[in-house]
Amino acid sequence: MKLNKILLSFILLCSFSFLQAADIQPLRSPDGKIKVTIRQTDKLYYSVDYNDQNILWYSPLSLTVDNQRLGFRDQVVSQLTRSNSSVIKPYWWFRSEIPDDYNELELVFEGKYSIIFRAYNDGIAYRWKTAFRGNVKVQDEEVEYRFPKNYLLISHQVGDFQTSYEKNYTKAPIQSLKEADFTSIPVIVDEENLKVAVTEADLYDYPGMYLTHFDNASGRPFLTGLFPRYPEKVKKGGHGNFNLRVTRRADYMAQTDGTREFPWRVLIVAPEDKDLAANDIVYRLARKAQFDASWVKPGKVSWEWWNDWNLEGVNFQAGINMDTYKYYIDFAARHHIDYVLMDEGWSDQFDILLPKPGIDVPELVQYGRKRGVKILLWTVWHTIDRQMNEALALFEKWGVAGVKVDFIDRDDQVAVNFYERLAAEAAKHHLLVDYHGCSKPTGLERTYPNVLNFESVRGNEYNKFTSPDTPEHNVDITYIRMLAGPMDYTPGAMRNAAKGQFFTSYSMPMSYGTRCQQLGMYICYFAPLQMLCDAPTEYEKYPDILKFLSEVPVTWDETIPLDGKLGEYVVLARRKGNTWYIGALNNWTERTIRIDLSFISEGQHQAQMFVDGKNADRRGDDYMVISQRVNNSTPLEITLKPGGGTAIRIE
Numbered sequence: 270m271k272l273n274k275i276l277l278s279f280i281l282l283c284s285f286s287f288l289q290a291a292d293i294q295p296l297r298s299p300d301g302k303i304k305v306t307i308r309q310t311d312k313l314y315y316s317v318d319y320n321d322q323n324i325l326w327y328s329p330l331s332l333t334v335d336n337q338r339l340g341f342r343d344q345v346v347s348q349l350t351r352s353n354s355s356v357i358k359p360y361w362w363f364r365s366e367i368p369d370d371y372n373e374l375e376l377v378f379e380g381k382y383s384i385i386f387r388a389y390n391d392g393i394a395y396r397w398k399t400a401f402r403g404n405v406k407v408q409d410e411e412v413e414y415r416f417p418k419n420y421l422l423i424s425h426q427v428g429d430f431q432t433s434y435e436k437n438y439t440k441a442p443i444q445s446l447k448e449a450d451f452t453s454i455p456v457i458v459d460e461e462n463l464k465v466a467v468t469e470a471d472l473y474d475y476p477g478m479y480l481t482h483f484d485n486a487s488g489r490p491f492l493t494g495l496f497p498r499y500p501e502k503v504k505k506g507g508h509g510n511f512n513l514r515v516t517r518r519a520d521y522m523a524q525t526d527g528t529r530e531f532p533w534r535v536l537i538v539a540p541e542d543k544d545l546a547a548n549d550i551v552y553r554l555a556r557k558a559q560f561d562a563s564w565v566k567p568g569k570v571s572w573e574w575w576n577d578w579n580l581e582g583v584n585f586q587a588g589i590n591m592d593t594y595k596y597y598i599d600f601a602a603r604h605h606i607d608y609v610l611m612d613e614g615w616s617d618q619f620d621i622l623l624p625k626p627g628i629d630v631p632e633l634v635q636y637g638r639k640r641g642v643k644i645l646l647w648t649v650w651h652t653i654d655r656q657m658n659e660a661l662a663l664f665e666k667w668g669v670a671g672v673k674v675d676f677i678d679r680d681d682q683v684a685v686n687f688y689e690r691l692a693a694e695a696a697k698h699h700l701l702v703d704y705h706g707c708s709k710p711t712g713l714e715r716t717y718p719n720v721l722n723f724e725s726v727r728g729n730e731y732n733k734f735t736s737p738d739t740p741e742h743n744v745d746i747t748y749i750r751m752l753a754g755p756m757d758y759t760p761g762a763m764r765n766a767a768k769g770q771f772f773t774s775y776s777m778p779m780s781y782g783t784r785c786q787q788l789g790m791y792i793c794y795f796a797p798l799q800m801l802c803d804a805p806t807e808y809e810k811y812p813d814i815l816k817f818l819s820e821v822p823v824t825w826d827e828t829i830p831l832d833g834k835l836g837e838y839v840v841l842a843r844r845k846g847n848t849w850y851i852g853a854l855n856n857w858t859e860r861t862i863r864i865d866l867s868f869i870s871e872g873q874h875q876a877q878m879f880v881d882g883k884n885a886d887r888r889g890d891d892y893m894v895i896s897q898r899v900n901n902s903t904p905l906e907i908t909l910k911p912g913g914g915t916a917i918r919i920e
Contacts, residue, residue, distance in 0.1 A: 555712025792852025
């Protein structure tokens with residue numbers, strides 16, 4: 270026993286000596302609060318501290334390419350450092366200027382590869398970079414997050430690599446996550462005094478990452494990366510045979526160019542919950558725009574599928590027909606709504622060159638053009654993939670503005686390549702893209718600014734046919750899902766249920782929570798193609814709401830997170846030009862929020878406030894509109910009813 274202790278001490282001493290011998294310099298964020306320490310022993314490890322608090326214990330990383338494990342004992346031949354302080358000016362975003370300040374360390378290894386670490390003030394990221402000849406196969410990537418304690422994990426468990434990211438979030442200790450019920454990303458770890466989020470950025474020609482917890486001998490709370498293997502065989506399946514279900518996978522993850530940069534592994538650090546609601550590190554890490562996108566026009570969309578083409582008081586039979594589409598176009602024109610989406614049903618689902626009998630898309634495009642309204646068309650993903658060249662050329666000839674592509678439900682390498690290939694080809698035809706039934710964004714919207722939105726969320730559509738989206742869920746996705754990028758939740762329900770009063774109706778759907786929560790979503794949820802999910806005749810009953818929906822922007826010049834707590838409530842301020850908007854969403858607990866207006870300019874301003882009515886806890890559709898003068902020295906106090914919200918416009 271004594272000999273074993275001596276031997277163990279010797280091994281630890283040798284490991285420590287080698288650890289010190291590597292002598293890799295630490296990396297700090299520009300403000301000095303985040304520190305990344307990198308060590309090389311049997312392989313590479315890194316740890317992360319925030320304000321001298323360890324938030325990530327030494328975690329291993331490696332990449333296996335053509336059966337060679339990168340990061341294993343290869344010598345570091347050089348350490349390259351650089352600092353960046355610049356401003357990104359996006360074509361569209363929730364900021365017109367994005368500060369891009371970071372420090373970077375690149376470790377160059379013998380063997381033609383390197384690893385790059387970046388430290389921002391709000392997080393860190395690393396990625397592999399290779400310079401191999403020809404194509405290579407990636408067998409594995411070792412990604413591990415070793416947390417110091419068994420913290421609460423807020424995650425989106427899927428249990429299948431064929432997923433559309435449309436589930437509720439669960440909250441449980443890290444070690445309760447089972448390998449069979451792994452989770453998509455982003456996830457949030459609730460550490461002491463701060464939140465830590467894990468996601469990825471600049472994903473291309475490579476599968477998306479998931480996380481699981483392996484029970485290991487140490488019994489520690491480790492999260493480990495999982496990746497879908499390359500799909501070798503697929504068959505049609507799922508709802509309406511709209512999916513291509515993978516029936517056989519290869520023994521490797523990706524076959525790709527040997528000279529490339531791999532996806533960023535991102536760790537976001539938020540001292541306050543509210544900081545998560547306006548974080549855009551994923552956008553900063555993405556590749557720059559691939560083309561001049563000055564022609565891309567974000568906007569609001571009148572949408573017919575959610576409300577089941579239900580119009581009242583009209584003199585024609587509502588449905589998938591020319592009269593109904595023209596009514597939607599006329600409605601959009603009257604209220605300055607940019608687009609009308611023709612969803613499922615306008616064409617044969619498996620031949621988008623074949624419109625439904627009686628539907629004349631070119632005529633509708635011309636009808637809309639005369640009224641300043643553009644047309645978007647829905648498609649099944651494997652249909653447009655098969656007919657891409659013909660379909661996109663035809664849509665451009667017709668004058669269509671863009672496509673909504675649905676039911677991908679995968680992010681293996683084949684699916685990820687489809688996202689980018691469609692974005693690139695659509696841009697050649699000046700077509701916008703909205704992805705539904707898709708994986709989370711990773712910055713593709715920066716690289717291809719014609720990609721305006723992604724679903725990848727349990728949105729309002731679920732209120733049509735299953736258990737409803739709860740107000741707590743609607744709060745959570747502001748903090749978690751939106752870390753990844755734009756989110757097509759499709760808000761705007763005008764039938765609103767107080768707690769305990771919800772019922773499912775496919776043709777007359779409602780939301781769970783108050784009407785003002787639905788209005789608050791137009792400010793809190795960032796969606797450059799923002800839907801009006803309910804019927805025109807529903808909105809026209811409420812001229813004050815319709816005026817607000819006509820005017821509220823979809824992109825912004827400035828965003829300030831004001832207040833909030835994950836799972837409870839969120840308060841965001843956004844500016845467009847000289848006008849400020851403030852949105853808030855609440856869970857089922859009534860609360861009064863105090864909004865500090867010090868961010869607005871001096872002097873008197875006119876505020877229009879949509880607030881929960883006095884009886885909104887009993888009738889979800891009860892709301893009030895209050896107009897009053899405000900200034901930057903007097904806070905606003907707003908009562909949010911259970912499941913409530915608010916939408917405020919300040920001139």
